[in-house]
Amino acid sequence: MPKLEGSRGSLVAFVTRMREGRANGKGYAPSSAGTPLAGVVVGLRERGSAGARVRGDSGRSGSRAQGAGWPRREAVARGRAARPGAGQAAAAEVADLYRVVRACPDTLAGDRDKALILTSFHYASRSQVPAGLLSGDVALVSRGLVVSVLTGKTKHSARDAKINCQDDPEICPVEAWKVHRARLAAEAEPRWSQPDAPEFVGIDRHGNVTGGMVPDSVTRAVKRISARAGVALSWTGHSLRIGLATTGRKKGKDAVAIADQGGWARHSRSMNGYFQRVDGWENNATAGLT
Template identity: 65%
Template sequence: MATTITGGSVPRPESVTAPLNAKAAERQELIERWAERHGVDVARRLAEAEDLADAVVAEITPDNTVDTYDKSWRVWTRFCAATGLPQLEGSRGALVAFVTWMLCEGQQNGKGYAPSSASTHLAAAVVGLRERGVAVSGDDQAEARTALEGLAVKLLQAGERRGRGQAVGADVDGLRAIARACPDTLTGERDKALILTGFRYASRSQDPAGLLTGDITLHPRGLLVDVLTGKTKHSVRTAKIPYDDDLAICPVRAWTAYRTRLVAERGEQWNDPTTPAFVGIDRWGHVTGGMGPDSVTRAVKRISMRAGVPMAWTGHSLRIGLASVARRVGRDSIAIADQGGWARHSRSMLGYMQREDGWDDNAAAGLT
């Protein structure tokens, strides 16, 4: 790994021809202190360890997190261009102006962002500033967030409701409608398996997209699904999916039928444990490789619309559905968390459950 220490001496920042940004200059000063304290050889090894640490952080950061940071930085740079403010300053006034601009006109079409989106962009822009060596105080960031929350209240008071709101949750009636609507084709078998298994382990759209054939194994009591692509450590888990008494929506039978048909029609190579568990299939029935998160999201919406569910499902509907339906039938919250890969007291999971508890657990019910 490359470091700035070469030839047994530590060059001063001004001796480097390429200008160093603030973060690189800070690293250089740290290396110089190590060299004074421990000698050049030890400083070199410590610098290499820093490089390794940076590489590990980059490797374990989920792709969707990187995409969010990149998108939010582009929003920040558009804001700076529109207002004439410097990109590498994160002052209190600049951050408050940023959230105000986002709510008023920040989108590329000139419309304002929803407060939830503006909140995401604010947090990610601060990360981007700090990565580029800009000091952003916690107090300044907190003041910008307070301004954002206050402005969001003003929007509500003015009758503006922005954002799509929470996705609709899948339910058992929807599962039955989908199972009936799936055609007797390889695509239909794939669709049915995708929905019925995804519902049982509370899948996000990226979860089935990341599964390999070897990640799903038959067990005498059902399926074992090794979910390895969630965004938190709690999602690295083995979900157990039992057989369902209702044969029409049994996820185990749906998975077996899909995989049997895939191998029979498209070849034995799809039995290889390293192949994608869920394959993309074009309109002519050709297998195009593994499904990506976006294609899973589109498939869930298309499948639900074909079945005529009252509100089209999204890539998050299966996840919401497992939490809410399981809670409604009396499943323990810890068991639900373990099955879906949530932390055991996850606020998002409890929020999904609240959809079902609003009447049965209503504090105003049964008082007289």
Template identity: 60%
Template structure:
């Protein structure tokens, strides 16, 4: 809490200093307009920053706070030694269960923690960050030489038998229909849980040959790609039929408003069958885990699935 207050105070002091410099150079009226432009720039930046990026920064800052508490170092310092110690701690014992992070996760937390420090007014030199990153790479090489590989295993892609098992394990409920559509269509276009979570009803269109799905691509610089999902020869695992059946049941049970283009393509459903809103990446991940466990088939979103032709 003290660090957050310090962060806010620092921002106020910084803005006040800017205003005073502008007033000296251009006069009070121009300084006021420049300050309003700064506020607008901050608002635009907040609006276009992806939610998952904000979540990453917040999570990494909590990791930094745990490190500082464990090591007895102050949170509001980004010295060379502190960053190197942070890297070593993450690889050794940084996770809450006492095990070390995978190097890729440690790299993400290091970068985001540096951003967090700087936004709170803490000076972090480029040399200090570069040394911490170099040490991270060196320690990663040592782990590999020792035969220790951390991180996610390669995702298991679905095959025909696995998809049939998943389809047959989905119950005859709206949730079951949604799960079936989520997996059978997602198998064709989803590389991340954000992909189906971000879809709107208007992003999915029926075509004589199948479905056209407009997917938001890219983690930071977004563009839209259109995935083409054809009908399958086997009706049991046909993504187009699964999608149509799910959407038909959703509207029949919960109203025509769910046909509106701006509504979520995939909705959250509680245990009583109530709609809880659109699915978010975490709820998609949890749903996929439940589907996987229910069918006894290991599944995950894997890159390279989206089709580019019929």
């Protein structure tokens, strides 16, 4: 094949070859093929004066589609189709919140865990958001909390997320936050309660504050907290975010309201994918047949 060939067919062949194997005998995973493919396309365009031609984006999109189909084609080759939704994070549910709260110890770390989980669930937080919050970014108002998210993954992430007080104080994020902040002020050095201090801090087994939490420590905490509570489907760092979307959908909340609360674009494909977890059961042809 000519080195400067940039047709759709040549790029698809390149992607297929990456799947078959590299020099070390191992093929690229579908999620890893995009970067080398982008490099090829950019390189061909830079060499346009030497005769290389890339026909718009059709070659790249076609080869991406080729890569996207690998998992299913391989499953079919093994005699079974890929399971829809495989690998997706489990969604946190309200029943899980009760389990988590009841499993938290009566310690500073336990109160921190309650506040972290309950507030993160109610504004569909990614792991990096609570890790980036400062104490001054969370304000107590008459109807609940206002969480000022100043950074995020997309332009829609920056927002003032309002968290309402809930009817049941046991899993109310506002009550959990107030208890946590009061205990932190009573048991930790005053500097950890200042407006410029991290909103959520690491705490060692002796109850000493070790510093602000980072995204990885938030993710590990979410996993640990769910395991301690015996949640049937173990949580990941994304479970609380998905949980707000699916629970809101079950409760009939407006999609725009859910998007604004969680920092999604109002027609987000990922958010609509979370909705399908609910709709696939509620609007199922087998629902309520007997």
